[in-house]
Amino acid sequence: MFSLQGLLLLGYPYSAYFVLMHPRPAQPSPIQLLDDPLLEAARVRLYLKRDDLLHPHISGNKWRKLYYNLEAARQQGWERLLTFGGAYSNHIAATAAAGREWGLQTIGIIRGEEHLPLNPTLQFARQQGMALHYLDREAYRHKDEPAQLEALQQQLGPFYYIPEGGSNALAVKGCAELVGELDVQQYDFIATACGTGGTLAGLVAGLNRRQQALGFPVLRGSSYLKGAVDALTEAYNGQCYQNYQLMPDYHFGGYAKWTPELINFINLFRDKTGIPLDPIYTGKMMFGLYDLVKKGWFKPGTRLLAIHTGGLQGIKGFNERFGELVEG
């Protein structure tokens, strides 16, 4: 398929007039209805959209967030991507794998100091060819500032910049496409876990004031998210939306924090359904959804769609840090 964007980029120095788009999965990710006595008793139907199956290494929302960024980088003639993330970041792993698949070099700027041997996430990123650099926590806080990016450019050479978590207007575009794969009338709520809010921004923009989205923040103190989601949808299409709610009570103490109850839930869920959840994002969202069902938050007859945003690469590093808690 020839790309329209290729035609629009006639002015760029290195771009071919016709650029082949990167191949995409032939099928939308599958949707499964979950079978559970709790759901049945509450007369709530809960579906799971298996974005974790989109790609073996660029899983879930990271595939959607990276797709148009990597297409843009390639079409504009960039040779290298640079992005930011924590040492166990799904986004770092996904960007490394995507860069390799798209034929672009990748640089990962990692928060904190280097620890050797590398943890499984960074080992994987390195295997995919990503060059790793480290920024101390203080400097990392200023990562988005022009001066910091300028300094990195001086040090490392030119790059296509992808912000932490991959969240920018093109990521919103990619995530909004998920809604196009749904018959939205079939669902009352669409749920996702939230970090930077890019995925939620894509869902609400794609829903375009129809059904409600539910965001489950995995960080403590999620008041930043409303502003982040607004800024992202505004960058994408100039609009802000109200058709979403944040469910701030399921972060379990913060990013990568957990309780035995959460771990039990994840292992039990896997035993019952055969579907793995990660302890950082999807496990917290699903725990939250089941808890809300238990508390009667959803009226009988409610139909929910939860997005399995992937993140399963993180299980190995999580288990390495905390003991073999999550059954892999």
Ligand SMILES: *Cc1c(COP(=O)(O)O)cnc(C)c1O
């Ligand atoms: C990154 C990630 C999220 C959070 O996505 P944001 O767009 O940053 O809010 C959710 N789930 C998984 C599995 C992720 O890896």
